[in-house]
Amino acid sequence: MLETRKQNNNYIVFDDSLINDNIECCFDVQFWQKSNKVIGSATGRGTTWFIQLAEIQGALRHYRRGGLLGKIISDHYFFTCWQKTRSIAEFHLLRELRDANVNVPKPIAARVKKKWGTYQADLLSEKVPDAQDLVAILQQRSLTADEYSAIAKQIKKMHQAQVNHTDLNIHNILLDKQGKVWLIDFDKCYQQSGEKWKEKNLQRLLRSFNKELNKRQIKWQMRDWDLLIQSY
Structure with a gap:
């Protein structure tokens, strides 16, 4: 309570x-x-x-x-x-x-x-048990199509709740040992009406993938983004 x-x-x-x-x-x-x-x-x-x-x-x-x-x-x-x-x-x-x-x-x-x-x-x-953020995982291996689908579904649920994650990036998405996807770090985030901001969330996430691709050479390519968007 x-x-x-x-x-x-x-x-x-x-x-x-x-x-x-x-x-x-x-x-x-x-x-x-x-x-x-x-x-x-x-x-x-x-x-x-x-x-x-x-x-x-x-x-x-x-x-x-x-x-x-x-x-x-x-x-x-x-x-x-x-x-x-x-x-x-x-x-x-x-x-x-x-x-x-x-x-x-x-x-x-x-x-x-x-x-x-x-x-x-x-x-x-x-503290989410036995979980790593996507940056740590993608430095070791690529994600599967099912994992990208699970990520997309959690983002979709968040958006259906009309929550704007103003810092949606791959440091703030976790994957635990059971394959469950978690979203974290909602400081300065809020509920918002409308739809246009949802695309901005997704574009921020795409920039995060590209940033870490250049910075840490994560195992990611643009066709992985297509898998995520198709599931979303």
Whole structure:
């Protein structure tokens, strides 16, 4: 069940079927380290910490800015209302997508800490087990027609839910050992009416394939894109 806690300038939303103890501490990596629950990490714009929870593994992420502004204001954002903060918005969007049968990580808990007119944000979501992104896989082997079809079907479901993935690229598409396709990283994504933006999503994904083809010599060619589009 979804629960919300608001105290002073802190706002937390969480799924009590996945986590219900030490909610205020669960966004502090030192808490998990002291409990010997940290099982790994990944470094990108910041560090994502992988946590062993009672039922599933979680991925704990602190939101950080990129670009030039990020060098000046690394992790503070302008506050307008709780529901429009980045972690709370992503938490609820993941729930919407799961309700639409899109394979996305389970949202576990999100927190916003407000100070004056700015806020900091954290998200604890499911770590997809035994999965790699398409970049890692395509550096080793080509994908099958069935795998491209499965990717297309997940993107189609996302679009039918009217969700605009503003950063749809092959780093944000995972394939697990059972052949299941997952879509991840919905920061700054949103639901949008209409149809034209869906083609822009697909073109962004195509640019990502071409970029990694040139950068990492992935095992991909244009006829693979045709397979994906035919299934979409």
